[in-house]
Amino acid sequence: MDTRIDFYPTHQHGAYKLRPGRAFPFGTTLVPGGVNFSISSGHATACTLVLFEKGAPEPLVEIPFPDAFRIGNVWCMVIFDLDFERIEYGYRMDGPWDPAAGHRFDKTKILLDPYAKAIGGRTLWGKPPDWNDIYPQRARLVFEDFDWEDDRPLETPLADLVIYEMHTRSFTAHPSAGVKHPGTYAGIMAKIPYLKELGVNCVELMPIFEFDEFENSRPNPLSGEMMYNYWGYSTVGFFAPKAGFAATGPFGMEVDEFKNLVKELHRNGIEVMLDVVFNHTAEGNERGPTLSFRGIDNQTFYMLTPEGYYYNFSGCGNTLNCNSPVVRNMVLDCLRYWAAEYHIDGFRFDLASILGRAPNGAPLPNPPLLESLAFDPVLANCKLIAEAWDAGGLYQVGSFPAYGRWAEWNGKYRDDIRRFLKGDDGMVPVMAERIQGSPDLYGWNERGPTASINFITCHDGFTLYDLFAYNDKHNEANGEQNRDGGNDDHSWNCGVEGETDDAQINALRRRMIKNALAILLMSHGIPMILMGDELGRTQRGNNNTYCHDNELNWLDWTLRERNNELFNFTRQMIALRKAHPLLRAGEFFGRNGSPADIIWHGTQAWKADWSEDSRALAFMLRERDAGQGGNTTPVLYMAINSFWDALPFELPHLPIGYHWHLFANTSLPAPDDIQEPGQEVLLDENVRSFLVGGRALAILVGRPQSQT
Amino acid sequence: MTLSINVEMKDREAWITLDGELDAAVAGEFRQAIEQVAPQKPEKLVLFVSKLQFMASAGLRVLVFAKQQMGREVSIHVVGASGPVLNTLHMSGFDQSVYVQESYP
Numbered sequence: 001m002d003t004r005i006d007f008y009p010t011h012q013h014g015a016y017k018l019r020p021g022r023a024f025p026f027g028t029t030l031v032p033g034g035v036n037f038s039i040s041s042g043h044a045t046a047c048t049l050v051l052f053e054k055g056a057p058e059p060l061v062e063i064p065f066p067d068a069f070r071i072g073n074v075w076c077m078v079i080f081d082l083d084f085e086r087i088e089y090g091y092r093m094d095g096p097w098d099p100a101a102g103h104r105f106d107k108t109k110i111l112l113d114p115y116a117k118a119i120g121g122r123t124l125w126g127k128p129p130d131w132n133d134i135y136p137q138r139a140r141l142v143f144e145d146f147d148w149e150d151d152r153p154l155e156t157p158l159a160d161l162v163i164y165e166m167h168t169r170s171f172t173a174h175p176s177a178g179v180k181h182p183g184t185y186a187g188i189m190a191k192i193p194y195l196k197e198l199g200v201n202c203v204e205l206m207p208i209f210e211f212d213e214f215e216n217s218r219p220n221p222l223s224g225e226m227m228y229n230y231w232g233y234s235t236v237g238f239f240a241p242k243a244g245f246a247a248t249g250p251f252g253m254e255v256d257e258f259k260n261l262v263k264e265l266h267r268n269g270i271e272v273m274l275d276v277v278f279n280h281t282a283e284g285n286e287r288g289p290t291l292s293f294r295g296i297d298n299q300t301f302y303m304l305t306p307e308g309y310y311y312n313f314s315g316c317g318n319t320l321n322c323n324s325p326v327v328r329n330m331v332l333d334c335l336r337y338w339a340a341e342y343h344i345d346g347f348r349f350d351l352a353s354i355l356g357r358a359p360n361g362a363p364l365p366n367p368p369l370l371e372s373l374a375f376d377p378v379l380a381n382c383k384l385i386a387e388a389w390d391a392g393g394l395y396q397v398g399s400f401p402a403y404g405r406w407a408e409w410n411g412k413y414r415d416d417i418r419r420f421l422k423g424d425d426g427m428v429p430v431m432a433e434r435i436q437g438s439p440d441l442y443g444w445n446e447r448g449p450t451a452s453i454n455f456i457t458c459h460d461g462f463t464l465y466d467l468f469a470y471n472d473k474h475n476e477a478n479g480e481q482n483r484d485g486g487n488d489d490h491s492w493n494c495g496v497e498g499e500t501d502d503a504q505i506n507a508l509r510r511r512m513i514k515n516a517l518a519i520l521l522m523s524h525g526i527p528m529i530l531m532g533d534e535l536g537r538t539q540r541g542n543n544n545t546y547c548h549d550n551e552l553n554w555l556d557w558t559l560r561e562r563n564n565e566l567f568n569f570t571r572q573m574i575a576l577r578k579a580h581p582l583l584r585a586g587e588f589f590g591r592n593g594s595p596a597d598i599i600w601h602g603t604q605a606w607k608a609d610w611s612e613d614s615r616a617l618a619f620m621l622r623e624r625d626a627g628q629g630g631n632t633t634p635v636l637y638m639a640i641n642s643f644w645d646a647l648p649f650e651l652p653h654l655p656i657g658y659h660w661h662l663f664a665n666t667s668l669p670a671p672d673d674i675q676e677p678g679q680e681v682l683l684d685e686n687v688r689s690f691l692v693g694g695r696a697l698a699i700l701v702g703r704p705q706s707q708t
Numbered sequence: 709m710t711l712s713i714n715v716e717m718k719d720r721e722a723w724i725t726l727d728g729e730l731d732a733a734v735a736g737e738f739r740q741a742i743e744q745v746a747p748q749k750p751e752k753l754v755l756f757v758s759k760l761q762f763m764a765s766a767g768l769r770v771l772v773f774a775k776q777q778m779g780r781e782v783s784i785h786v787v788g789a790s791g792p793v794l795n796t797l798h799m800s801g802f803d804q805s806v807y808v809q810e811s812y813p
Contacts, residue, residue: 147772256799
């Protein structure tokens, strides 16, 4: 590092040489000869920097910020000659203890920097903490010199994404994963070939911001097994990757390991999206621990009732005050940091509707945070995806403030597809909306089908296998007498609750899984697949596995052998989507810029049956000019039968010179259930109708025969 | 446990042998060794690490520093890494930027 003549100590504290720091950026920054520390609090009266040798029980030194080092509400200081790799740091803040006014200062507590870029204390997953540690989760310094070579975020068009939602630990923690470092970022890296073979081009990682798996940890009353804050939807530090997810975490190298994972995924054409939790923190309500925000500036960071209690729109004890200008800036800084420093491609915001609430909790018509994120230059090409509801009753699917940028987890897609598949009445008209990207929800305000993240399953709720194996949730293992978890799964067990040896039922379940995957990947909008659904992963009917570090969450890789037909089916469906731009258009069919139409059919061609009793729907996707003037673009046709018995579907006429080919038929056993795109089976010239089995579907491709 | 460092120039190659544990406390010494050979403009930097039992991120940092100090055209060879040292190189992805080999030449 250069030695600069204009950067010298001006103050001294014991053996430590200091000078007034720079207010920006907040957090710690390595500067010539030293480290710049900067932290703000709107209501503290004094601030002390506390330094530890790594892992030491008592501080190495406490350095009060001299008065001259405060600018506005920001304390900033450079300390020279610090051995940044051996240091951990925290702060003490002095100020009023006046809960009714929202203030909870306590200078006996050592506080974590909200901008900490690395956090020690939970660096080895599941290692029981020292509960007497005076500063359990400690901020560390990070040197940002990772060699990215020519990598940058991939900027894959949103319409082309196939998202795979996964949990870092669950993906490879199972012994059958056969990786050197199970349950880590390095473990994911070892499985990149699997992701490539499947064909997904975006992984959405459940929370990887530092969290504490021991938050509310407790032994299971039934089994005695430890239950953790496993999923991690409870942030301790927004700028630090979860060290316990890194094989190198115990060496303090989680930053490098995670960056390396991003770089390798990018090298393989796979984007990285982070599931981010800005709606609440790990500090809980007034009975929770004081780790950071509560002790730094409680009134600013949290939404408080007029009496000074915590609003609980998150269902997790507190609510981060995201539309306070200070917190808003922190959220922006955080996302910019992950986009710029970690090359992250997009973010999915947990309970995002909270981000649109005013400090008093009321929903805002024009929430400044959401607007800032939508127009931020660093985030300009990042995907922004909202879970468009919160635990306080705000449900904004279709109406989330989008600013032309935001996409939404389409919860209605999930519910409607499930209800149609299990055979509910009156679902055909709404299926038509969902299949074409939900224009009823997104066909206004200049939004398009890419506003809709289509999913049938996600980490919340049943897996796809369980959706067709259980009528009811079975959450006894969570230790709350089966009270937790949702009750609106719209599932159907196909005749027997849970596992069965009945071959017919098992065949039906496999068919239902394939039906769901086929509809998902044929729908307009962005498909999202839950980790393991391509292998028939089960949670044994548990629809809320947030606390289990065991086989309820871990992906069992022996399923690859046992359920290879599901893997193959999923892989070919993804390949079909990639092969046909018709399935990935950014416009609704039949509108403005769309060169293609969707034409609805039923068991009779050109005549869809929209009635209450209807269980059959077919559609054809075609470019308007297909078959004319040299345009030989294939035509796609899908017939879905959710009736229990087989139904003949009359096939529509094709352009002259086109012929029908069978791509998928879920009523056939593997390997005849699906073909490779381009290798579809030519149908007889005289076929005028196609028999689709009960609770099955078929996908046909119409194209000139010369293409085979 | 301490670190012992042996530096020698072999024609246009800088050979550095490390023995012991390379943690933050001694990373500075390693860095000084790099700084010592850099002005001699070696074409290759060869690190013999078979007796190195542990390398913390501080050690990797020095490798990053070496790469920056010497420029992209200088190749860095890490020879004889095993156990935790090799793991650290793999997991941090640093094995993509240097040549990891069992023996040299």
